Amino acid sequence: MDLLNGPWRRELARLPWGIVLLVVALAGFGLVVLYSAAGGSLNPWALKQGIRFAVLLGAAVVLAMVPPERWLAWAWPIYFTLLAALLGVELVGAVRGGSQRWLDIGIMQFQPSELMKLGIILALARYYHYVPKGYETRPDVLLPALVLIAMPAGLVMLQPDLGTALAIVFGGVVVLFLAGVRLWLFGAAAAAMAAMLPVAWSLLHEYQRNRVLIFLDPESDPRGAGYHITQSKIAIGSGGLTGKGFLNGTQSHLDYLPELHTDFAFATMAEEWGLLGGMYVIILYGCVLAWGIRTAMNANSQFQRLMCVGLVATLFFYLAINMMMVMGLAPVVGIPLPLISWGGSAMLTVMILLGLVMGIARANRARLD
């Protein structure tokens, strides 16, 4: 459209190519891990994941060319479309019986809850973009914002998908925090949460409860439900400083580590690459996050700032929860490690996310130049 007619070569040059390089370095390492997890084979994971990454990287670059103002205009349509899709998933699930997360739209399976993690950020950023300073905490302003968070989070909880619901709530709350909602409110909310814990406990499913209990004491059932955490810690710990070497992981190759290519890919990696491999991933992601926050602080509108940090926080949520889980600091929730773990949905979300942040960086580079 206007971009095709416009100076797209110049805009392409303004992309943060350093960050693209970082992302490629991370995803490449992820491919190495998947190659090893398959027992030294490109199939079934590494090759497909590589192709997928290449395609999605191209898509992210294309997304980065979209001016951020477009997202401001499309925020509501995107949010409500996703909400409707979530409702549709719920209805289809109710008709078919059993829990359902996908919506079959002919050519592919579409998981609206994944994209809702981004949609909630867009919607709230747009909402607070037009709220004047000093009005953020007023009940008539805050309440609709909370409803905007609660609707998708509630629908996802019904699926039930605790990890995604938490990601949505986390992204929304971070946007509220950055929009300037009074700090004491967050303190009060945290206190209220603590008070509500018993009620929430009773609402959890049996397997979710077990996961929390096992997290609190994984050794209580090392052969059964605590098996995941115990084996993951063994894998990470036995790697030592430099790891057992590429293709030499015993925990992963002898099947002691469950979900070695998805949720526990970090453990698979750490077993073979040791502390150094782990630090490589943590530091690279740290760079990406720091760049994201810097980008937000340089952005020239509240919408861009809120959206940018909200997206970065969502990425952070993925990373932190997954790594804490594999190291035994958090209960087992099905959240993959972006760019490393096998899986299309998460990679799609993260690459869109990165495309949006890169778009903001590009737009503001133009201004700064």
Added chain:
Amino acid sequence: MDDPARRLGFSRRALLLGAGMAGTGALLAGRLAWLSLFEGERYQLKAQENRIQNRLIPPRRGWIVDRNGKPLAMNRPDYRLELRPAEVVDLDATLIAIRAVIDLDINNEYRIRDDIGSQPSFMPVVVRQNLTWPEFSACNVRLATLPGVSAVQSFSRYYPEGDRLAHLIGYVGAPTPEQYRESRDALLIYPGFRIGKDGIERHEDKHLRGTAGAARVEVTARGELVRELGTSADDPGDTLKLTIDRELQSYTARRLADNSGSVIVIDCQTGDLRCMVSMPAYDPNIFSTRVPAALWQALQADDHTPLLNKSAMGLYPPGSTFKLVTTLAALAAGVDPDEMIGCSGAYRLGTNTWHCHARRGHGGVNMHRALPLSCDTYFYIMGRRIGIDAIAAMARRLGLGQEYELPVPGQASGIVPDKAWKQRRYGKSWREGETLNAAIGQGYIITNPLQLAVMTARVASGRAVMPRLIADGPQNGALPPEFPSLGIPEAHLALVRQGMIDVVNAGYGTAPAARSAVPDVVIAGKTGTAQVRRISMAERRRGVIRNEALPWKQRDHALFVAFAPASAPRYAASVILEHGIAGGRYAAPIARDVLTYMFEPQRALAALPAIEADAARRRAERTATEAAASIARDRQQMMPSWLKIDLAPPEYEIADADAPQPPREPE
């Protein structure tokens, strides 16, 4: 549009958020470092434990062979399916999966569930034993991934002689949970591992067991083997060589047929036990796998005590065989062997009367005739003259009342009574009448068949022969043991030996049935008939009931001790038939045949067919009567109680087919 104040507030909070993220990152990095650096070694160990299993290689049990190297206990390959309850997830599903591969009858399933319920869960349970090779490979292929189920190849114990050596060799069985808890030896819970449970298998278990080897293997989480990392070979148990002669043992057991008793043959020079038969017995091949409850109950209920090793654990009054001891004691006390005693058939002491086995008496009897005639009166008088303590001392000298150093668990030592013993045991002083009983081997005195064999060997050789079962003869580097002399004057021994020769060979002896058919081999012996019931005065007046007419349990024990050849004693034997009626008539021929086998096996074997046919006929008769009795019992039990009267089945008269029809009533 862009408010700088709002921008500032945003930046502050964004930095706060960034700090939070950095803190989380630091926490993660710290945790990572903690896990991999500080706890690294511990987790490396755990990863090793996961990956590497030490699999035991159970040692093969040592063989037990006879003096000629023929196997008495050996190992046979055995394929079985085992189940470890601790690892089984869903027992019902597991059993269904197993049934799809091999046959598993309902009783087996009951037993498996029973075992799982009653044993600690770390003890493996045998699903089925003796799988054929196709079954075994089918299990290996189709049940490999079933948790807690494994097809095992091992070796099972096999006893080629079956029940003929059961009591001596014993059997093997699975270790009990208690034994495992005590020793914590992983070998004891290895599926299919067996330890000695009885007899030599139990006593010599340490030598026979060997040492386990180990294989370090890498396995996956599902227990599939990836590769072997190294093995240390197992060290099989030692082969144990016994002094037993398998052929003789087998012959003797067959010769005993359906008698309940014991036969022992001992080498007079070396003390080698050539055979040690105790019949009836159980089949150790069945015992080494699993004893069916019905069989176990039948064995326990059997009045012929097939579970008891009668040779070493059975205790019997020695009866007249003890007169060898009394004779030697009398000679030692200076009794003149030519002194004549009058036997009228009864001997009075105080108000009581002691009877001789000959109702009308033997007339004039001296020591030379007393042994062959087995004259009780003579020994009453001599026993009374020399006193119980002299008899007891001689009995101990000849090896009675003691246990020998043999690898046989649970030897019974018997009793050689004297005054001190009675005081100790009953707190009463010895009475003279008890001396009379002791002099003819009745009363308190009680011995086991092994002791009688040793006694005979000592009389025959004049040396303090000690029995031995484990051969460490010249071929193993050691010379046969040289036993010290008993210190009994040769003249005394010669007199007793001559008496024993006369028992068999003089026309008036009590055991002409034991006369040897082998030229140049003269058998010498002594009969014994040990009373197990008390004969009352009233019965004696009416006439003593003949033994054959009594129920089996009340008949006298038949004993016979012998050695051969009489001129240069080589082998001594003791034969005991429980409730065998009379030593001379029933026990002596067995001793004769067994000793004949030592010199001319062909001649001895020729006697077998008739005896075995006889025994088979009796066995068939017994089964028939037992079957009839059990049918009658069942019929009684099935009948309602109010109908329980003895009803005879109605008998119908069937008229001859050709007989004219009787006129019928008009209808």
